Amino acid sequence: xTYTPAPPRERILQSVVIALGFGGGVLMxxxxxxxxxxxxNGTNLAWPVLVAFAIAWRTRSASAxxxxxxxxxxxxxxxxxxxxxxxxxxxxxxxxxIGLGASALILASVALALPDVVxxxxxxxxxxxxxxxxxxxxxxxxxxFGDVVAVLTSNALALLLGVLGAVALxxxxxxxRRPAEADETPTEVIDLARAKRAS
Numbered sequence: 001x002t003y004t005p006a007p008p009r010e011r012i013l014q015s016v017v018i019a020l021g022f023g024g025g026v027l028m029x030x031x032x033x034x035x036x037x038x039x040x041n042g043t044n045l046a047w048p049v050l051v052a053f054a055i056a057w058r059t060r061s062a063s064a065x066x067x068x069x070x071x072x073x074x075x076x077x078x079x080x081x082x083x084x085x086x087x088x089x090x091x092x093x094x095x096x097x098i099g100l101g102a103s104a105l106i107l108a109s110v111a112l113a114l115p116d117v118v119x120x121x122x123x124x125x126x127x128x129x130x131x132x133x134x135x136x137x138x139x140x141x142x143x144x145f146g147d148v149v150a151v152l153t154s155n156a157l158a159l160l161l162g163v164l165g166a167v168a169l170x171x172x173x174x175x176x177r178r179p180a181e182a183d184e185t186p187t188e189v190i191d192l193a194r195a196k197r198a199s
Contacts, residue, residue, distance in 0.1 A: 078130020
C-alpha cells in the first residue's frame with residue numbers, strides 16, 4: 001500500500017502522536033525502571049531503551065528484528081568482554097583494552113560475515129551499551145557471575161523494549177496517514193498487431 005504525502009493537518013497529528021508516545025514512554029521508564037527489571041545492583045539501566053529506540057526508529061517495522069539482534073549481541077559481548085578482561089587480565093587500561101578489543105574483533109567479524117542478520121551499526125551501539133552498563137554497575141574482578149547475568153539480562157530486556165517501542169510507535173503513527181487514492185485516469189490499451197497493420 002502506498003501513501004500520499006501527509007497534508008499539514010495530518011503531519012501535525014502524526015507529530016503530536018509521536019511526541020506523546022515518546023514522552024510517555026520515557027516517563028514510564030523513569031518511573032517504573034524497577035518494575036521493568038531494569039535496575040540491577042540498584043543501578044538504573046533504563047537508558048539503553050532510548051539507544052535501541054533510536055537505532056530501530058529508522059528501520060521498517062518488518063525488519064526491526066535485525067537491529068534487535070545486533071544490539072543484543074553487541075551488548076552481550078561488551079559486558080562479557082569487560083568482565084573477562086577484569087577477571088583474566090591485569091586490571092589496567094591495557095588489560096581492559098585487550099579484552100574489549102577482542103570482543104569488538106569478534107563482533108565485527110560476525111557482523112561483516114552476516115550483514116543481513118547482524119547489522120554492524122546496531123552491533124557497535126550494543127557493544128557501547130554493554131561496556132557502559134558494566135562500568136555503571138561497578139563490575140569488577142570480585143563480582144559474582146550472578147551479578148553479571150543480572151546486567152546481561154537487564155541490558156537485553158532494555159534493548160528489546162526500545163526496539164518494540166519504536167515498532168509500536170511506527171504502527172500507531174501510520175494510523176494517522178490515509179492511503180493514496182487510486183489513479184482514475186483511463187489507460188489506453190494499444191493493440192500492437194492492429195498498429196503494425198495500420199502502418
